[in-house]
Amino acid sequence: MTTGNTTLTGILTWYRRQAKSSTFGVALILLALCIVLALSTDRFLTQTNLFSVMRAFSFIAIIAIGECMVIISGGVDLSVGSIFGFSGLITAIALNRWSWSIPGGIALGMAVGTGFGMVNGTLITRLRIPPFIATLGMLSVVRGLAYAITSGYPVRTPSPYNVLGQGYLGPVPYPVIYMAALAVVFSVFLKKTVQGRRIYAIGGNEQASAISGIRVNRVKMLVYTLAGLLAGISGVISIARLGVAQSTAGLGWELDVVAAVIIGGASLSGGKGTILGAILGAAIMGVLRNGLVLLNVSPYWQQAVIGLVIIIAIAADQMRRGSDQ
Amino acid sequence: MLEVHGLSKRFPGVQALDRVDFDVDAGEVVGLIGENGAGKSTLIKVLAGVHRADEGQVLLNGEPVGIHTPQDSFSLGISVIFQELNLVGNLSVAENIFLGRELRSPGVLRSFLDFGRTTQRAQQLMQQAGLNCDPRLAVEELSLSHKQMVEVAKALSINSKIIIMDEPTSTLTGQETELLFQIIERLKSSGVAVVFVSHKLDEVFRICDRLHVLRDGRHVGALQTARTSRDELIRLMVGRDLGTLFVKQEAQISDTVLEVRDLGSPKGIEHVSFDLHRGEILGFAGLVGSGRTEVMRALFGIDKRTSGEILIDGRPVSIHSPSDAIAHGIGFVPEDRQVQGLVLGMDVRQNVTLASLQAVSERGFLIDAREQGVTGSFIEKLSIRTPSQEQIVVNLSGGNQQKVVVSKWLATNPRILILDEPTRGIDVGAKKEIHRLMSQLACQNVAIIMISSELSEILAMSDRIVVMHEGRKKGELDRAQASQEKIMEIALRQTDQGVA
Numbered sequence A: 001m002t003t004g005n006t007t008l009t010g011i012l013t014w015y016r017r018q019a020k021s022s023t024f025g026v027a028l029i030l031l032a033l034c035i036v037l038a039l040s041t042d043r044f045l046t047q048t049n050l051f052s053v054m055r056a057f058s059f060i061a062i063i064a065i066g067e068c069m070v071i072i073s074g075g076v077d078l079s080v081g082s083i084f085g086f087s088g089l090i091t092a093i094a095l096n097r098w099s100w101s102i103p104g105g106i107a108l109g110m111a112v113g114t115g116f117g118m119v120n121g122t123l124i125t126r127l128r129i130p131p132f133i134a135t136l137g138m139l140s141v142v143r144g145l146a147y148a149i150t151s152g153y154p155v156r157t158p159s160p161y162n163v164l165g166q167g168y169l170g171p172v173p174y175p176v177i178y179m180a181a182l183a184v185v186f187s188v189f190l191k192k193t194v195q196g197r198r199i200y201a202i203g204g205n206e207q208a209s210a211i212s213g214i215r216v217n218r219v220k221m222l223v224y225t226l227a228g229l230l231a232g233i234s235g236v237i238s239i240a241r242l243g244v245a246q247s248t249a250g251l252g253w254e255l256d257v258v259a260a261v262i263i264g265g266a267s268l269s270g271g272k273g274t275i276l277g278a279i280l281g282a283a284i285m286g287v288l289r290n291g292l293v294l295l296n297v298s299p300y301w302q303q304a305v306i307g308l309v310i311i312i313a314i315a316a317d318q319m320r321r322g323s324d325q
Numbered sequence B: 001m002l003e004v005h006g007l008s009k010r011f012p013g014v015q016a017l018d019r020v021d022f023d024v025d026a027g028e029v030v031g032l033i034g035e036n037g038a039g040k041s042t043l044i045k046v047l048a049g050v051h052r053a054d055e056g057q058v059l060l061n062g063e064p065v066g067i068h069t070p071q072d073s074f075s076l077g078i079s080v081i082f083q084e085l086n087l088v089g090n091l092s093v094a095e096n097i098f099l100g101r102e103l104r105s106p107g108v109l110r111s112f113l114d115f116g117r118t119t120q121r122a123q124q125l126m127q128q129a130g131l132n133c134d135p136r137l138a139v140e141e142l143s144l145s146h147k148q149m150v151e152v153a154k155a156l157s158i159n160s161k162i163i164i165m166d167e168p169t170s171t172l173t174g175q176e177t178e179l180l181f182q183i184i185e186r187l188k189s190s191g192v193a194v195v196f197v198s199h200k201l202d203e204v205f206r207i208c209d210r211l212h213v214l215r216d217g218r219h220v221g222a223l224q225t226a227r228t229s230r231d232e233l234i235r236l237m238v239g240r241d242l243g244t245l246f247v248k249q250e251a252q253i254s255d256t257v258l259e260v261r262d263l264g265s266p267k268g269i270e271h272v273s274f275d276l277h278r279g280e281i282l283g284f285a286g287l288v289g290s291g292r293t294e295v296m297r298a299l300f301g302i303d304k305r306t307s308g309e310i311l312i313d314g315r316p317v318s319i320h321s322p323s324d325a326i327a328h329g330i331g332f333v334p335e336d337r338q339v340q341g342l343v344l345g346m347d348v349r350q351n352v353t354l355a356s357l358q359a360v361s362e363r364g365f366l367i368d369a370r371e372q373g374v375t376g377s378f379i380e381k382l383s384i385r386t387p388s389q390e391q392i393v394v395n396l397s398g399g400n401q402q403k404v405v406v407s408k409w410l411a412t413n414p415r416i417l418i419l420d421e422p423t424r425g426i427d428v429g430a431k432k433e434i435h436r437l438m439s440q441l442a443c444q445n446v447a448i449i450m451i452s453s454e455l456s457e458i459l460a461m462s463d464r465i466v467v468m469h470e471g472r473k474k475g476e477l478d479r480a481q482a483s484q485e486k487i488m489e490i491a492l493r494q495t496d497q498g499v500a
């Protein structure tokens, strides 16, 4: 057998193994989408455009990292959009009105996000409220707080702070770097640590996990707390990017975030999913938004098209995996 | 009546069926026999329309038939009791029995369910199957063996020509098995063809007229039960002689490690007390519903305790959750592997190490090599049949899943090991292996509690036997005094004597 032949068989076995993983399917869909856009517009495949698309979806993607862990554990967090908005807002207020230092403001925003996450966790584990209801309630509470403390007025952020969201490392926007770093850290956390394994286990079978000695409530607490933290981080960066914090920031984002995670191969019944998948899911939605703009699709139609593509993407993935049996 | 020719089915990494022939006639009971992973359930699932065969033919009364969906199988008059139960937990017993064939109200009310008739018909069927409970009870409230009886009732509710039962007795005790056999005899005399799977060979010899033996997915022989022997059957199944049954080694029984005093739980347990010593195997006997499992659940911290205390090494300990119990060196193999034992969507390795993650990690990080090492050693020790450690456990055969649960608890190196029906659904060879392992552990000073519905297993393995009935301890027997009759006598004795 020649070397060329072995490489080929190697690639083929690799392909067959990958073809079964859902992350691979999502990557294929993203690739297909990019090829279509590259062929149909000349502005899509430029370095500037690609990086600006990545920056645009990085905020959703960072939140999706936390949501992904929640969904793997068998829950769902609908409050992430509100936490994202509030954390950014409180940081902006600290910097602008209370003249806090930049590190102080960032720490406050992240701490507040984490705090809300802990409230979610407590509602779910101590008061045994189903995650859907508990976080739906918190969605409203936190959004309401954001309106209340600003009376709806936007809060500007100081320009030295804005560098954190608007700067570049070479051609790469900072938020993209944050996203990549967080994705790596949490992928390792999920796949390589004891806690990560427990998150998958309780999502797969909570009863069997508990009998195996896993303190299920602690794991849930951890997962919702991390989701709050990540939404907070995303919120804090996003105001630096925009230079202003709005009480309406992140309104309705929970749906995009959940969609990104599900497109990425996670299952709402728990036990399945990957961070890379969630990032790719966010990327698909981001690329799609950008593509629709480049193709001059009327903004009135974009929403419907995005919904349609989400449905097609998930259906295609189901069929691809289903045909295997 | 039903014939199968040259049936093959391949799963990734496994040839589950390799040109298998099979047949069953009206009015006879045919046993389908083979080791764990031999392909029995796969053959049944092909006949049930759950799996599609790669090649081969199914003939019904000489006519080729195509079975592509469960509906096809159903309309051909085949009804199947699967190895893993198929019940909807939050629906009632009656609703489960008529699931998919709901009884409707007459006339214009056709779209509405007829609750009265459903309950009434269900009651009749349950009686036939030997199940005495309220038909309106949610199925998830039932014990595993009662769930099994619901499946039997469900199969009886259909007037099928062929009934296939995949290990129906693995969750039943002696009495309930007797009832099932009466049902089978009745079906047989009314001309129904029955296919019966079991790893309990004495049952097979009692109820079956003919046997088909599978090994590694191949059909290796058809036997007339009357003209064969246990040894010949085992030789055919395993491909070699297995020798005599395992004989327990005498372990050194030393000081008391566990004392349970006056245990009570909301699940009907009252005043249960017993001791357990190092190196001892303590058997728990009793009928289904006698509360053996519930005692262990309370002891292990799964259920609340309403009374009682637990002492380990003479000191009172507080156990409020399984993780407390594990911290005190207790391990627990639960009775229902699918619900309480396994995370079905995870792979073999992840399941084996799930209760001992601390041991295979370093500062919170999992060490691949250690996980692989532990898993590999158990795959070998218990001969778990799996294409790789990365196989998702839901794809393993029933018996191999059971071995994964047992491995998980052995991997925790417990000082006290509770086994609730550890050999359920496990083939003769592997059963011997598990018994040998238990005996070995006892010799290494581990204290073992074993619940089993097979009296022969209890008698063979236990140093002492606790007999329970209706949530209470009725008595205790030493190995030397114990016999099947004594156990039954104590269990059914009216007065509450011998509550030690």
Ligand SMILES: Nc1ncnc2c1ncn2[C@@H]1O[C@H](COP(=O)(O)OP(=O)(O)OP(=O)(O)O)[C@@H](O)[C@H]1O
Residues within 6 Å of the ligand: B011, B012, B014, B015, B016, B034, B035, B036, B037, B038, B039, B040, B041, B042, B043, B083, B385, B386, B394, B395, B396, B397, B398, B399, B400, B425
């Ligand atoms: N859905 C599946 N995907 C992959 N492999 C499978 C699947 N179902 C069964 N197998 C494999 O096919 C083989 C035969 O399994 P099967 O369940 O038929 O065994 P069995 O004879 O019923 O064993 P047991 O006595 O343990 O129930 C096993 O090696 C099993 O791992």
Ligand SMILES: [Mg+2]
Residues within 6 Å of the ligand: B040, B041, B042, B083, B166, B397, B398, B399
């Ligand atoms: Mg089977």
